[in-house]
Amino acid sequence: MRIALVTAIAAAGLDDDLAPLAKALTSRGNTVSIVAWDDPTVSWSRFDVALLRSTWDYTERLAEFLAWCERSAQHTRLLNPLEVVRWNTNKRYLADLERAGVAIIPSHFLAPDQAPDSFPDFAEFVVKPCVGAGSRDTQRYVAAQRDRAVAHAKRLLDAGRDVLVQPYLDQVDEHGETALIFFNGVFSHAIRKGPLLQRDGSATAALFAPEAITPREPSAAEIDLAHRVLTAIPGGAPLYARVDVLPSSEGPKLLELELTEPSLFFEHAAGSAERFSAAIELAAAADTRESKR
C-alpha cells in the first residue's frame, strides 16, 4: 500500500513516532511518505491511506482542519475516519461517554453564551478549552484563585471557544496518568505520563508541554475502564485509540479519549510499531471489502 503519515508543517521534526512507524510499514512492503495536512501541494489521491498522526495544530484551526479531512477523504482512505475525527476533536464527547455509562472525570461545560463563572466551587480544579491538545491553555487553580480561573474561562469564551472545568484529581501527582493504546480494539501497550500542571504554573505556549513518559503495566481496573470506553464509541473501536485515565479514590476515571492525533509512544514498547502496521493493513483491507459490497 501507499501510505501517507500525516503530520503538520508546525510539527516538523517533533513526532518521535514517525520514524519507527515508517520503518515498520516499509519492512512489510508498504511505500511510506511523511506529509503535512496543511501542505497545499500534496495530491492525496496518490495514497491508498492517509493516516492521521501529528496534526497537532488542528486545535487552533479546527474548521480548516475538518474541511481538509472532508476533502482528503474523497481522494483517499482517511484513518481514523472523518466521522470519528469530527466527534473526537471536541471534548464534549466526554458527555456522550458519560451518558453511555463511562466513569469520566466530572466535567462542566461552558459555551460562549454562558456566564464564565457558571461552574461549582472546587477545592482545586482545572480550566481547559474543549478543543485542545498538548496541555495548551490548560491551568490548575485552588478555590482562592477562582477570580483568575473565571478570567481564564472568559478569555477562552470571548475567543469563541467552549470551556471545560473539572476537579483536579490530585492522585496524579504520585501515580501519574495512564495512557492505554489499542489497535482495532485490541490492547497493545500502555505508558505512564507524569503530572503536567503546576499549582502556580502558567499554561504552556509550546505546541505541547514537555512530558515525562515511562512504560507502564495498566491495572485490571484501568483495562476494564478502557474497554468500556471503546464499546461506547459511536461506530465501535476505530483503527487506533488512546484512552488516558487518572486515578481517583473511586477508581480510574477517563481524562480523555484520543482518536485523532495521539502520540503512540512506540519507542517505549517493543513490537508496538509492528503491531500497529499489521492493524493498519487489516483495517484498510476490511474497508476495501466493505466498499466492494
Ligand SMILES: Nc1ncnc2c1ncn2[C@@H]1O[C@H](COP(=O)(O)OP(=O)(O)O)[C@@H](O)[C@H]1O
Ligand atoms: N482534572 C484533572 N486533574 C488532574 N490533572 C489534570 C486534569 N485535567 C488535566 N490534567 C492535566 O493536564 C494535562 C492535559 O489535560 P488533558 O485533558 O489531557 O488535555 P490535552 O492533553 O488535550 O491538552 C493532563 O495530561 C494532566 O496532567
Ligand SMILES: [Mg+2]
Ligand atoms: Mg492529554
